[in-house]
Amino acid sequence: MKTFRIGGVHPPENKLSEKQAIEVLPLPEVATIPLSQHLGVPAVPVVKKGDSVKTGQLIAKGEAFISANIHSSVTGTVTKIDDVVDTSGYRKKAIIIKVEEDQWEEGIDTSDNIIKECNLSPEEIVEKVNEKGIVGMGGATFPSHVKLQVPKGKKADFLLINGVECEPCLTSDHRLMLEKAEQMMVGISIQMRALRVEEAIIGIENNKPDAIKHLRKLAENYKGVSVEPLKIKYPQGAEKQLIKALVNREVPSGKLPIEVGCVVHNVGTSLAVYEAVQKNKPLIDRVVTVTGKDLKKPSNFMVRIGTPALQLIDAAGGLPPNTGKVVNGGPMMGKALNDLESPIAKGTSGIIVFSDDESERVPMQNCIRCAKCISVCPMGLEPFFLGLISDKQRYEECEGNHIMDCMECGSCQYVCPSGRPLLDQVRIGKLNVGKMIRERG
Amino acid sequence: MNEVVLYSVLSIGGLGTLAAIILYFVAQRFKVIEDPRIDLVEEKLPAANCGGCGYAGCRNFAEGIVKSGSLDGFSCPPGGSDMMKDIAEVMGLEAEEKDPMIAVVRCSGSKQEAPPKTRFQGLNTCAFAHSLYAGQSGCPYGCLGEGDCVVSCSFDAMYMDENTNLPVIIDDKCVACGACVKACPRSIIEIRKKGKKDRRIFVSCINKEKGGIAKKSCKVACIGCSKCLKECKFEAIVVENNLAYIDFDKCTLCRKCVPVCPTNAIQEVNFPPKKNRKKEEEKSTEN
Amino acid sequence: MSLLTVSGSPHFHADSSVRKIMYGVLISLIPATLVSFYYFGLGAIIVTLTAVVSCLIFEFLIQKYMIKGPITIWDGSAIITGVLLAFNVPSNLPLWMVVVGSFVAIGMGKMTFGGLGKNPFNPALVGRVFMLISFPVEMTTWPKPEPLTTQIADVVTGPTALAFASFSPESIPSYQDMFIGNMAGSLGEISALALILGGIYMLVKRIITWHIPVSFIASVFVFTGIVWLVDPSANMDPVFHIITGGIMLGAIYMATDMVTSPMAPKGMLIFGVGCGVLTVVIRLWGAYPEGVSFAILIMNAFVPLIDRGFKPKRFGEEVKNG
Structure with a gap:
């Protein structure tokens, strides 16, 4: 089975919420939408205090090249645009909206119909992705429209889709691949169109045999799309490692994947691209895994951006009394939360609740040069x-x-x-x- | 036997002579002529190599002085003005009198005043803690309490107070070299005038957040209320970005600003305790 | 609820610790220990216990009264040093010499540098070489193996196979005996079989990697093989060389000591080959019949240099696409 060659570890997988179907979480009372949910320059607000906004309405514009638009994830009134404690405890600008009854912006298709046909030109696709504020959903939150444009003088040979989910505990991508596979496949073909590539490979770690089987079956209907099972090894979801594992090319130190003719997107991004291009829906919600050993009900929730983390934990059975640490993201690369009120952003793939003893670090000793x-x-x-x-x-x-x-x-x-x-x-x-x-x- | 001795004496001696001759010519060829005053100046310096002057070491500092031929812009914090006078003598220049300076910690967010809301684990340096999160109390400007400044001090003039988790500067030992200022990732420490009779008044907070937010994380934060500004007759206080700052050149140490501060963010050091006692009495009667 | 902990990622930690590694090594030492107990009887047990206990006591005393730091004697490293030291001495060695050796091993070999992880030389070997130079007669008088003996003093002594090779090749024990351990020698070095078993255990548990033992033994084999091919009448064959003396013990336990060996795979190979070549040079042309300890100590000194010169292969360093 394929994998990358140098290094790697295999932490206990702990995928407790693997079998939990995605549930839609009720709307929060107040949505806090940070202006910097992506890599690059923060977006600039286009609404002001007192404005009423509809779900899916543009509320902040990404004006720099590496930036992304931000849309309101709820319907309601902007109560203030103020500094709010982010994941790391520092205060960053955010738009705070008091939530009212959900009312979608016009032109957004909220039905469940799957639209497979797409005749847009690559430029139009990129424009649409840019407009709808799509960013990488794997956690790095790099604006997707930048990644869908091949720089001059370079050529993309492969589109690699990251369904690896090598982080322990997280299951959001896994559930997406099972429940939204059809839409994802359309998204992948749109991305291929934008990049003008003939071949797309979906890499999935071998601990998700159901997803591999399901996607393989669907891929038969899509030309050039194939599914490749990968050996379970962390960090296979890292861009460079995934490229090495799937097509055996090594991205030189300090260079981008396009250097070796590859573009990597997360499965969640493919779905978001589908929704943006086919359904006109901006990136305003995402699947978040809420898990933890002592949590009553580890689950996968479809959550609106801006929902406080605590609401997710409550929905998963409430904060256990022995909580020692709450992590935003996976246990290997996630950030420990300072404040449970901090909101879910575009890049939040999971909320993990650690108990007291799990959050304790091992006492430090001398290096014994074990290598x-x-x-x-x-x-x-x-x-x-x-x-x-x-x-x-x-x-x-x-x-x-x-x-x-x-x-x-x-x-x-x-x-x-x-x-x-x-x-x-x-x-x-x-x-x-x-x-x-x-x-x- | 004699022959052996003779030959070895001759060959070793010959080799030695040859080497000496080569060395002589090499030394002549690569001779570096140095101003003898550099050594004289260096002798006067404290040889701490603390870097407080901005040069890599005391030798570089001496070279800098001799090269420029004046004392403008040169100051050696550990040596102080007495030493600069000595150097001026060597150089045949006049030394200007400079006020003695000292490092001041501008944060009073102790464990009691700014209670921790999270617990930190990991590499115990302020640099890392600063890159990771806002701080235990939630104040993104406050002292992180991991003691990078104490580590950086080469004069043993600092220690961490275990009760407050704040660094303390020992007046007698501090030479104002500025190493701690550079070590602090949040620029909390400032080099200020030592003041007459070592008396100083300063705002012990650098939080630029709005009053309400600052107050949330720390009871003794400056909230930018400008009460001190109104009280000060010497225009020594500026309030900018919700934060008051006392200019030590203009401050006359009149102490009027201290009692008006609603959060006790203005600190006075080494003053006779008369007023303090009064204030404490008031507090105790209130309680 | 207590305060939330904030720390940098990763938030998981592998189930690994220094203690686990050290006790893993100890478990792997069991077969060789049992073989030594079997062939040398009570003497072996007493020497081993003395070495272990004195190592622990010295480490405790130094940590408590000289360093005044935390006491970490139960992390297993001192026990390993004790066992390996005992493995390197004959079973009839006077006990006070064992104690002196332990003191040198722990005090000079390890704690002077700052304790576990900081020592440039393998502590057990430092102790062993100190004893070899200070008490040459006692250290090179080996009792003949006599299964399950309880006699300690006045045992029948005999030379090791390596010593035989230099003066009376006809009395060398059979290869089979030597492989199992039925020969005179230091406690732990006699049974190649038991040592290899321990080595395999450590490989499976990923405590060591194959690089050092394999390159060490292979280079001894190749080098002595060349010498043997040049003149078979004057030299012993390579198989003899790798199953006698301390090669197995050295290659599997001494040279692979994490603290004193290189960290990158390439460096490990260089280190192993260096040890092997030096061992053979000392054996064939040096004054001592055995050279493993010296070879490893000499190579230990080169470790910082090797670490600097041989970095692991980086990702994206050479670009080979296709």
């Missing part, structure tokens, strides 16, 4: 060494040892028997090296 971090690093770096020199503030040396290749997958810290905060140290190194590079200009 496990080296053997699991998917980028072939030396995490122990990078951590060491970053701690000593030898940032030039960090750069020379390719610290910027690190994608913060956390495999090194995950395996470290001495419980050393390797990724914490590497992050500081990356931060300072990044600063150094910017100063150099």
